[in-house]
Amino acid sequence: MAVEQLIVEQMGSRHLDDVLAIERQSYSTPWSSTSFKNEIYNPYSIALVAILEGKVVGYILANYRFHEGHILNVTVHRDHMRKGIGTHLMKLVLEMLRQRQCTVAYLEVRASNNSARQLYEKLGFYEAGRRKAYYIEPFEDAVLMTADL
Numbered sequence: 389m390a391v392e393q394l395i396v397e398q399m400g401s402r403h404l405d406d407v408l409a410i411e412r413q414s415y416s417t418p419w420s421s422t423s424f425k426n427e428i429y430n431p432y433s434i435a436l437v438a439i440l441e442g443k444v445v446g447y448i449l450a451n452y453r454f455h456e457g458h459i460l461n462v463t464v465h466r467d468h469m470r471k472g473i474g475t476h477l478m479k480l481v482l483e484m485l486r487q488r489q490c491t492v493a494y495l496e497v498r499a500s501n502n503s504a505r506q507l508y509e510k511l512g513f514y515e516a517g518r519r520k521a522y523y524i525e526p527f528e529d530a531v532l533m534t535a536d537l
């Protein structure tokens with residue numbers, strides 16, 4: 389698959405069934421439908437889906453306040469990982485945050501999530517601190533990562 393084959397569009401309620409199915413197979417404490425809707429309808433949020441051959445294969449959500457962008461969720465369907473989709477979505481959102489005058493982006497990631505941490509490091513994020521026992525099921529610290537935009 390080439391990233392050029394992906395169609396990226398704004399997440400809407402029509403995508404929610406597919407998004408929730410991916411979310412539930414990806415996390416022990418998945419976001420609810422309401423959590424997604426809160427972002428979809430928040431004017432200070434960015435919510436995108438990546439579509440390949442008519443199917444949702446990934447999504448990303450971020451919001452922003454003043455000059456700070458917060459990456460809330462980036463997830464790729466397990467059958468489509470390692471094809472550059474996560475990187476593509478992250479780059480698009482970082483550019484959109486820049487256009488909205490953000491100068492810094494931050495995110496939290498499970499300390500043990502090496503694949504995501506590697507992805508973020510490749511995009512210029514670095515460890516800025518830890519949030520103790522931020523995650524449950526299982527309990528784990530979050531690494532707080534930031535990137536200058």
Ligand SMILES: CC(C)(COP(=O)(O)OP(=O)(O)OC[C@H]1O[C@@H](n2cnc3c(N)ncnc32)[C@H](O)[C@@H]1OP(=O)(O)O)[C@@H](O)C(=O)NCCC(=O)NCCS
Nearest residue numbers: 414462463464469470471472473474475497503504506507
């Ligand atoms: C993290 C995630 C979004 C990455 O998406 P992806 O489309 O597979 O990532 P990419 O193909 O763009 O990978 C970019 C780089 O990240 C790193 N990476 C991604 N998956 C990896 C893995 N399984 N093992 C090691 N490194 C990995 C690699 O450095 C990779 O570059 P490379 O393929 O050239 O070696 C995806 O694995 C995912 O949805 N995981 C489950 C949900 C999750 O943990 N989300 C992040 C929460 S903070």
